Amino acid sequence: MIWTLSQKPAHLGAKSVYPAIREYIREFLVLDHPFRKGKMFPFDFDLKKLLQLQRKGKVKYVKRQLMIGATYSINQSPSIHCPDYYPLRTETPCLIVRALTVDDLVFLNPEHYSIFKRITFLKTFIEMFKDSKPKNIKKQVNSAKNLIQSYKKQLLIKSIFLSIFLALTLTLMFFLTRL
Numbered sequence: 001m002i003w004t005l006s007q008k009p010a011h012l013g014a015k016s017v018y019p020a021i022r023e024y025i026r027e028f029l030v031l032d033h034p035f036r037k038g039k040m041f042p043f044d045f046d047l048k049k050l051l052q053l054q055r056k057g058k059v060k061y062v063k064r065q066l067m068i069g070a071t072y073s074i075n076q077s078p079s080i081h082c083p084d085y086y087p088l089r090t091e092t093p094c095l096i097v098r099a100l101t102v103d104d105l106v107f108l109n110p111e112h113y114s115i116f117k118r119i120t121f122l123k124t125f126i127e128m129f130k131d132s133k134p135k136n137i138k139k140q141v142n143s144a145k146n147l148i149q150s151y152k153k154q155l156l157i158k159s160i161f162l163s164i165f166l167a168l169t170l171t172l173m174f175f176l177t178r179l
Contacts, residue, residue, distance in 0.1 A: 047072055050093050051070055053095060054068055054069065054070040054095060057095070062124050065099065065100045065124060065128050066097055067097070067098055067099070068097050069088065069095070069098075070095055071089065072093040073091055073093075075088040075090075080103070080106060100128060102129055102132070102140050103140075104125070105125060105144055108144070109121070109147060115151045118147075118151060119148055122145075126141055
């Protein structure tokens, strides 16, 4: 579904999407469209800004059990199922918002987000699908849980090394002040 600033959806259910995307609509609906009332991305919209909007928005969207993606002409992301197909390439840059699905687990673990944000994404995913019965969904939920455990171990190891480093630094400072 596509909305313009002047066309607010009347009813979107208990979790209204429109307030979550309103600020982003203002950012990218900037040119008059020749065939309808409203606005759309210009063909030369700043790609860096588009990706910033997508990355910034993802944190908010995933919390609402939504997924946001960016499409543009030089997108190098291949399809999950076919490495020779590039479904995110479009002539007109777009931000796409849709419901989070069980197949989105692969998109909730990108390294350009902090471990803390990835854990938040994964917790939302687990909460959304934890009561699902099909085996493939349970498998995805277990994979998300395993990723969280892995991240927690990484954080524990980093905190131990940081504690050791700080203790050694303080010890060294103590001895240096005694000289």
